[in-house]
Amino acid sequence: xxxxxxxxxxTAQSQPGGGLERWAERHLRYLMLAPTVLTLLALTIFPSxxxxxxxxxxxxxxxxxxxxxxxxxxxxxxxxxxxFHVALRNTILFTVVAVTVEFVLGLGLALLLDKxxxxxxxxxxxxxxxxxxxxIAVAITWKLIxxxxxxxxxxxxxxxxxxxxxxxxxxxxxxxSIIVADVWQWTPFIFLLMLAGLxxxxxxxxxxxxxxxxxxxxxxxxxxxxxxxxxxxxxxxxRVMDALRLFDLVFILTGGGPADRTKVxxxxxxQVAYRFADPGYAAAISLFVLFVTIVLSTWFMKRMxxxx
Amino acid sequence: xxxKLFLTLAAAASALAISGAAWADITVLxxxxxxxxxxxxxxxxxxxxxxxxxxxxxxxxxxVFEQAANAGATKSGxxxxxxxxxxxxxxxxxxxxxxxxxxxxxxxxxxxPDNDFLSKSLAxxxxxxxxxPYVCLPYVGNAQMFFFDAAxxxxxxxxxxxxxxxxLKASKTLTEGGGGRYFGYVFRGGQGNPxxxxxxxxxxxxxxDLFNAxxxxxxxxxxxxxxxxxxxxxxxxxxxxGVESYxxxxxxxxxxxxxxxxxxxxxxxxxxxxxxxxxxxxxKISYTAIPAGTKPGSSEIGHWTMGIMSASxxxxxxxxxxxxxxxxxxxxxxxxxxxxxVRASVFTDPExxxxxxxxxxxxxxxxxxxxxxxxxHPKWPEIENAFGIELSKAVAGTITPEEALKxxxxxxxxxxxxx
Numbered sequence: 038x039x040x041x042x043x044x045x046x047x048t049a050q051s052q053p054g055g056g057l058e059r060w061a062e063r064h065l066r067y068l069m070l071a072p073t074v075l076t077l078l079a080l081t082i083f084p085s086x087x088x089x090x091x092x093x094x095x096x097x098x099x100x101x102x103x104x105x106x107x108x109x110x111x112x113x114x115x116x117x118x119x120x121f122h123v124a125l126r127n128t129i130l131f132t133v134v135a136v137t138v139e140f141v142l143g144l145g146l147a148l149l150l151d152k153x154x155x156x157x158x159x160x161x162x163x164x165x166x167x168x169x170x171x172x173i174a175v176a177i178t179w180k181l182i183x184x185x186x187x188x189x190x191x192x193x194x195x196x197x198x199x200x201x202x203x204x205x206x207x208x209x210x211x212x213x214s215i216i217v218a219d220v221w222q223w224t225p226f227i228f229l230l231m232l233a234g235l236x237x238x239x240x241x242x243x244x245x246x247x248x249x250x251x252x253x254x255x256x257x258x259x260x261x262x263x264x265x266x267x268x269x270x271x272x273x274x275x276r277v278m279d280a281l282r283l284f285d286l287v288f289i290l291t292g293g294g295p296a297d298r299t300k301v302x303x304x305x306x307x308q309v310a311y312r313f314a315d316p317g318y319a320a321a322i323s324l325f326v327l328f329v330t331i332v333l334s335t336w337f338m339k340r341m342x343x344x345x
Numbered sequence: 346x347x348x349k350l351f352l353t354l355a356a357a358a359s360a361l362a363i364s365g366a367a368w369a370d371i372t373v374l375x376x377x378x379x380x381x382x383x384x385x386x387x388x389x390x391x392x393x394x395x396x397x398x399x400x401x402x403x404x405x406x407x408x409v410f411e412q413a414a415n416a417g418a419t420k421s422g423x424x425x426x427x428x429x430x431x432x433x434x435x436x437x438x439x440x441x442x443x444x445x446x447x448x449x450x451x452x453x454x455x456x457x458p459d460n461d462f463l464s465k466s467l468a469x470x471x472x473x474x475x476x477x478p479y480v481c482l483p484y485v486g487n488a489q490m491f492f493f494d495a496a497x498x499x500x501x502x503x504x505x506x507x508x509x510x511x512x513l514k515a516s517k518t519l520t521e522g523g524g525g526r527y528f529g530y531v532f533r534g535g536q537g538n539p540x541x542x543x544x545x546x547x548x549x550x551x552x553x554d555l556f557n558a559x560x561x562x563x564x565x566x567x568x569x570x571x572x573x574x575x576x577x578x579x580x581x582x583x584x585x586x587g588v589e590s591y592x593x594x595x596x597x598x599x600x601x602x603x604x605x606x607x608x609x610x611x612x613x614x615x616x617x618x619x620x621x622x623x624x625x626x627x628x629k630i631s632y633t634a635i636p637a638g639t640k641p642g643s644s645e646i647g648h649w650t651m652g653i654m655s656a657s658x659x660x661x662x663x664x665x666x667x668x669x670x671x672x673x674x675x676x677x678x679x680x681x682x683x684x685x686x687v688r689a690s691v692f693t694d695p696e697x698x699x700x701x702x703x704x705x706x707x708x709x710x711x712x713x714x715x716x717x718x719x720x721x722h723p724k725w726p727e728i729e730n731a732f733g734i735e736l737s738k739a740v741a742g743t744i745t746p747e748e749a750l751k752x753x754x755x756x757x758x759x760x761x762x763x764x
Contacts, residue, residue: 099440100420120734185587186595186604201525203587206534208741211590294536295589296738311411313727314418314436 091320098314111321121322123297124305127212131301132280135216135223139276140269142220143227148257150228151235161232168225176289179218180205183290205290211299215286223279227272234268235261270341274334281330302326369400371662373426373651374416376409379613380485380649383684384428387670390678399666406430410726413654417442422656425663431469431648432719432729434481438472439723443480444653449664450479458482461673465713466687470650474721481652482671483687484679485613488713489546489644490705492600492614493607495631501529501606509550509576509636512607513583519606520583530580531596531605534589536737541729543609544736545645545719547580548573550638555720555728555757563763565732566754569639574739574746576638581740589740601626609635611647612709616683619702632705634712646716648687685709724760731756 061068092111094104115121150161167175182190183204191201204214238261246256262269284303287293293300293308302322310319373388375381381403388399402424404412413427417437429437437443450457457479458467466483468475493506493515501518503511516529523529533539548554553569556562564570581588585605597614599605601624615632618624635642651670653663669675673690680686680697692710697703722728732753739749758764 097440098414098418098436098442100418101441184595185585185590186599186602201586203590206587206590208589208743291590292536294734294737294741295534296741296743297536297734298741298743308730311414312407312730313724314414314440 088320088323091317092324094317096315096317104317107317111318112325114318115321115325120297120300120305121302124300124302127297127299128281128283128301131212131216131219131283132277135219136273136276136280138216138220139224139227140273142224143272144231144269146224146228147231147235148261151232164228165225167222168229170222172222172285173289175218175222176286179214179221179286180290183214206295208296208298211291211295215283215290215299218286218290219280219283223276227276230268230272231265234265238264266341270337274337277333277337278330281326369398371397371425371659371666372400372402372423373428373666374402374404374409374413374424375428376430376649377403377405379616379683380428383679383682384484384651384670386682387675387679388666391666391669395669397662397666413437413442416654416656420656422654422658424654425657425659426651426653426667428484429481429650429652431646431650432721432725434469434472434650434652435721435723435725437652438477438480442655443472444655444657444660446479446481446653446664449653449661452661453664453668458671461688461690462671463687463689463692463710463713465646465716466648469646469648469718472721474718481650482667483648483650484671484676484684485649486685486687486709486713487611487613487647487649488685488709488716489542489609489611489635489647490632490708490712491607491635491642492610492618492630492632494603494626494629496629497529497606505631505633506607506636509547509580509638512636513576513579516580516583516607525586526604528585528599528605529583529607531584531591531599531608532580532588533591533593533596534581534584534737534740535592536589537730537733539592539733540589540736540740541719541733542645542647544573544577545717546609546635546643547577547638549643549645549717550635550640551576552638552640555732556722556763560720560722561763563754563757563761565757566750570750571747572639574750578739578746589737600630603629612685612705613683615705616702628701632708634708634715641715644712644716646713646718649684687713722761727760728757731760 093106093108095107095110096104146164150157170178182188185191185201185203185206188204190204194201202210205211242260243256246260251259282303283301284307287299287301287304288307291299293304303326306319306322306326309322310316373384375384381401385401385403388401391397391399402412409427410430410433413424413429413433414436415421416423416427417440427437434443447457458470462483463486465488466486467479470479470481470483471477472480491506491512493512495505497519498504498506498515501515503515506512506515512530519527519529532543534543548570551569551573553564553567553573555565557564585591585599591599593611593614596605596608596610597617600608600610600614601618603625618630619627621627635644651667653660653667657663670679671687673688676686676688677691677694677697680691680703686692689710691697692706698706719725720728735744735749735753735756738744738752739746744752
């Protein structure tokens with residue numbers, strides 16, 4: 038058992054018959070770690086292993102039929118599955134365009150607010166509201182905005198004498214409409230990180246650059262951007278990882294249509310697992326997405342030298 | 346102190362939420378909307394009358410299928426009864442998720458459901474279709490009808506549309522005169538279930554079908570299919586812009602707001618169209634049978650049916666509830682709550698038919714009896730998805746109608762393994 042010494046430190050003192058306590062004392066560090074390890078095992082390790090196990094099996098929706106081992110069969114299906122290829126292409130398109138626009142806007146807003154309107158904290162708070170909203174609320178709000186007959190966007194178009202558009206229904210506009218909604222929600226996230234990065238920049242290099250006659254553009258290019266590089270890397274990495282998992286907006290706004298133009302990987306995984314009752318193949322696609330995310334993140338971190 | 350109290354309350358609330366269903370004698374999974382609301386109200390009545398606690402779990406349309414499929418695959422027994430859309434029946438029945446009702450009828454001293462049920466309503470509850478044992482009982486008698494604004498059609502020179510050519514003629518005139526704000530026709534063009542559901546009646550009207558009679562061959566890419574597709578594309582051209590993303594709500598709103606003159610629709614929308622608080626078209630919408638093409642028109646049947654999950658631990662109680670809920674008295678109450686009936690006696694009940702809001706009953710009863718079920722295949726959700734993608738592409742104009750038929754044929758052949 039633990040006993041308090043005169044100097045206030047805790048010392049172990051054995052008692053006759055206290056075998057369990059002695060064992061607990063000897064293994065205290067493991068006992069203290071156990072809750073964390075068990076939680077990790079239950080919430081991360083077990084589901085991941087189970088997903089690997091499911092991915093190499095064909096799982097019938099009939100519970101009386103045994104799981105059939107198919108080895109790499111589910112992964113081989115990825116090569117010939119046209120719907121998977123469409124979803125992959127759409128996911129890449131969405132990720133590249135949405136994250137790029139969010140980054141440019143977020144950085145631009147941060148530079149603007151940091152330099153010119155630093156004191157307007159109210160405006161900063163307002164800009165962050167979209168990020169705080171639940172994704173489902175954002176999706177429903179944009180669905181109402183895009184509604185072709187009664188939506189506010191088409192009402193504005195009508196009043197301006199412009200042709201009405203099927204924002205979420207037109208094959209050429211649907212992905213654009215989803216990107217706009219995502220940009221609206223997540224630009225504040227980039228903005229917030231950039232603002233924090235800008236606030237922590239050292240003043241001296243800028244003073245020295247000003248004395249040397251460097252223009253604002255030169256200062257931004259040679260000082261601000263390099264200083265911000267670690268923050269930019271983290272912001273882009275988090276957004277790319279999140280964009281690869283896009284689901285809510287597509288599910289509510291378009292359901293993957295029209296003509297498969299907005300079908301993304303997460304939606305396809307959901308359909309395969311729950312609509313087509315093929316969880317083995319869904320697990321294989323999920324592992325593919327996980328693999329791509331890990332490879333992309335590692336490459337990106339190395340490229341941006343964040344670890345330095 | 347406050348923190349402790351908060352934590353205790355949170356834990357208690359979570360425990361209550363998780364075990365809520367376990368308190369019930371029977372747990373029923375129902376969809377959102379009038380069908381689920383009706384059965385939920387019936388469950389409350391049953392609890393009062395019989396003292397049996399019936400818990401209803403309500404979920405959006407697609408989630409009902411997913412939750413029931415999960416419960417079936419894991420044999421969880423969390424649901425005793427599921428209120429199913431009829432095309433799901435082969436999936437649930439052929440994967441062993443549904444209980445054969447034959448022994449329960451025998452125990453009750455019955456040979457099966459009584460003859461007051463419409464024959465087409467009963468046929469879908471047998472698996473295989475119309476020949477196998479009963480695996481469910483019909484509860485909501487949905488079958489599509491043709492909804493149209495008779496005054497507008499008359500203005501366009503068509504008294505009552507009998508054929509798709511009539512519909513196209515009137516719709517073309519109305520859309521051309523609508524200035525981009527009014528349209529002659531509207532349909533559910535959304536990818537997947539919506540576009541397939543609104544195409545199938547047209548497909549059938551031209552003598553086409555997805556499979557041949559013994560389901561040994563896929564028959565989408567045929568001259569009959571091409572004729573149906575040609576009409577579908579012509580109707581698309583007189584529909585609102587963006588129809589390729591429309592689902593039931595958009596179509597219903599277009600009719601209720603009086604911005605479109607006609608559509609194929611489901612009878613549970615009648616209550617909305619006849620409700621002054623939700624519709625500008627009260628008393629103005631007429632209901633008729635699905636128009637003919639080269640063959641007589643046929644509605645798509647879309648009944649909501651109650652089946653007992655095989656893993657249920659309360660099967661007898663579940664059967665008793667189902668038998669009670671589908672009795673003539675209860676189906677009448679359900680009809681008054683806005684759900685189309687499945688019994689002839691309720692369809693012809695003078696107390697109902699004399700009311701304006703039930704004026705569509707004769708047409709609906711005829712529509713059910715002339716209806717066609719969606720192809721009865723355990724992989725129907727996957728087939729519908731593949732067919733729906735190609736139809737959506739054709740509606741959006743990214744591929745030609747011919748390509749849509751050819752691609753659909755190939756996709757369904759691959760899914761079903763038929764050549």
